[in-house]
Amino acid sequence: MKDLKKELQERKANHLYRSRRINDSPQQPEMVIDGRKVISFCSNDYLGLANHPEVKAAFIKGIEQYGAGSGAAHLINGHSRAHHGLEQELADFTGYPRALLFSTGYMANLGVIQALIGKGDTILQDRLNHASLLDAGLLCGARLMRYAHNSANDLDAKLASRTSGEKLVATDGVFSMDGDIADTTALVSSCKRHDAWFMLDDAHGFGVLGKNGKGTLEHTNTSVDNVPVYMATLGKALGTSGAFIAGSEDLVETVIQKARTWIYTTASPPAVAEATRTSLRIINSQPQLRDSLNDNIAYFRQCCEQQNITLMQSTTAIQPVITGETETAVNMSNALFEQGILITAIRPQTVPEGSARLRITLSAAHTREHIDKLVNAISAMQKMLSS
């Protein structure tokens, strides 16, 4: 048996030891974490819906109607009118014929990929795809190939090298650690040339990108007809929990028959579906939330430019500050916490070696005062580090 204590100590020595902070407040910019008042810049609650009064009221009403838990898997007796209504509303909103709920995004990716491909097939993935897509690729038994980040040229060459079996190309819509957006137009053409499935994971685009919040496809003017498998999560911009896939009638029926992470798990509580239906209504009817988020992104980038803080190309709510060294990222994150600012350090294996970062995320709920405090604190710290 290996020595776990020794392994853990090595992790600590390499600044790779992960641990949790404890939160005592609702998910919102001003929080109480480990007993300290902080402004949080690491949530995926991009529109401030996690603690929205209408979403909470719908959740409570859902509990009164359906109770706390769903009691069983969707195919047994856990599929409620609330789940069914939400699936129809998600299909209408995204423009696909059907949508299907999963309990988490991780499970949605594992399930849909395993339902579509297996041994003898090939899955091609962007190098910077989310861990759940990579794991889905490993688990499904198909050959896994990774193409250079957002490179349709590299994808094209790799697709051309596969002459038999099904091919499935999967990409993040908004890359979760960098904040840049997939070049869907070029990726779609490449898939068409090689008769490959194209799957988009829009965890960070759904609800926030595009004029109507429909996500990366709306933002990049891509027709849903060109994207046979769409997946998005509900625990980020929608502020609740869960995920869904959307696609054709036949795709959804296939996933219902075959996806093990959908079949063999308890349906999420119906009340969560009721809360999510309210979130979706707010996303549909209140474009001003997206305007506030975009104003905050522009303001943050402008302040950073004035203070010589180097950012990546991102135009989305994900705005990383690269520190390179893992130790620097961890020390900066800890020092910021002492000053009342919460940003987690993202380190390898989550990002490539040498690209540790502070992953800042902005929300429509942040004020300019919050952003001023953040930028001033980072600027002071960078000056101290370089002097």
Ligand SMILES: *Cc1c(COP(=O)(O)O)cnc(C)c1O
């Ligand atoms: C968060 C995330 C997931 C996983 O979704 P969960 O609902 O949190 O399990 C999948 N893909 C991407 C790109 C994500 O950012």
